[in-house]
Amino acid sequence: MQIKVWGMSSSGNCHKVKLILDYLKIPYQWIETDTRHKATQTEEFRKMNANARVPLVQLEDGTYLPESNAILYYFAQGTAFWPQDKLSQARVLQWMFFEQYDHEPRLAVNRAIQSIFNTIAERRAEYDANFPKGYKALSVMENHLRATAEAGQGKPWFGAASASIADIALYAYTHVADQGGFSLADYPHIRAWLGEMERLPGHSRMTAS
Numbered sequence: 001m002q003i004k005v006w007g008m009s010s011s012g013n014c015h016k017v018k019l020i021l022d023y024l025k026i027p028y029q030w031i032e033t034d035t036r037h038k039a040t041q042t043e044e045f046r047k048m049n050a051n052a053r054v055p056l057v058q059l060e061d062g063t064y065l066p067e068s069n070a071i072l073y074y075f076a077q078g079t080a081f082w083p084q085d086k087l088s089q090a091r092v093l094q095w096m097f098f099e100q101y102d103h104e105p106r107l108a109v110n111r112a113i114q115s116i117f118n119t120i121a122e123r124r125a126e127y128d129a130n131f132p133k134g135y136k137a138l139s140v141m142e143n144h145l146r147a148t149a150e151a152g153q154g155k156p157w158f159g160a161a162s163a164s165i166a167d168i169a170l171y172a173y174t175h176v177a178d179q180g181g182f183s184l185a186d187y188p189h190i191r192a193w194l195g196e197m198e199r200l201p202g203h204s205r206m207t208a209s
């Protein structure tokens with residue numbers, strides 16, 4: 001059975017899945033699932049993912065797997081996107097948990113408010129409150145990349161010595177930060193890292209907003 005991906009093209013969490021599958025040249029069928037039209041809120045979809053969210057993957061044996069970062073881990077095992085030593089593995093997870101707790105809830109949510117649902121007026125307080133927290137997350141990333149560069153440890157990545165699933169996870173909403181009102185002007189190391197990601201074979205940026 002071919003791998004199926006239920007995803008919304010304008011969602012960074014879903015774009016992570018497209019990136020890992022495209023980098024690894026794994027064939028799959030993409031089923032466009034627009035949450036703006038409540039496509040995940042049906043009884044049929046809830047049978048596949050009780051949490052009613054995309055991305056959702058159906059593996060070759062028919063098993064369903066939700067959660068973008070769990071999906072990244074599933075496909076990355078045994079590839080260059082999942083390092084082999086224990087400490088690097090833990091560092092990759094460190095950045096992936098950071099992404100879901102400190103980064104995505106600020107950058108993805110403001111992008112959704114501004115560019116997906118166009119609801120800045122209705123959600124002004126939440127939108128404004130996300131800026132200091134989102135810029136704090138970007139500063140943590142910038143400082144990590146700067147320190148790695150200054151230590152002369154080769155190309156700066158998050159967690160491993162080469163691009164890993166931590167980089168894919170963080171790339172998803174960082175490369176479209178401007179669509180949520182965030183500027184990367186003061187983050188030169190982040191901009192350089194985005195450029196490195198965009199040179200990976202099979203790479204794509206998110207097209208829709």
Ligand SMILES: N[C@@H](CCC(=O)N[C@@H](CS)C(=O)NCC(=O)O)C(=O)O
Nearest residue numbers: 011013035040053054055067068069
């Ligand atoms: N932690 C989840 C978050 C997934 C998520 O929030 N998906 C959104 C689209 S980006 C969704 O499906 N929302 C549907 C809804 O809230 O009705 C992941 O990383 O996969």
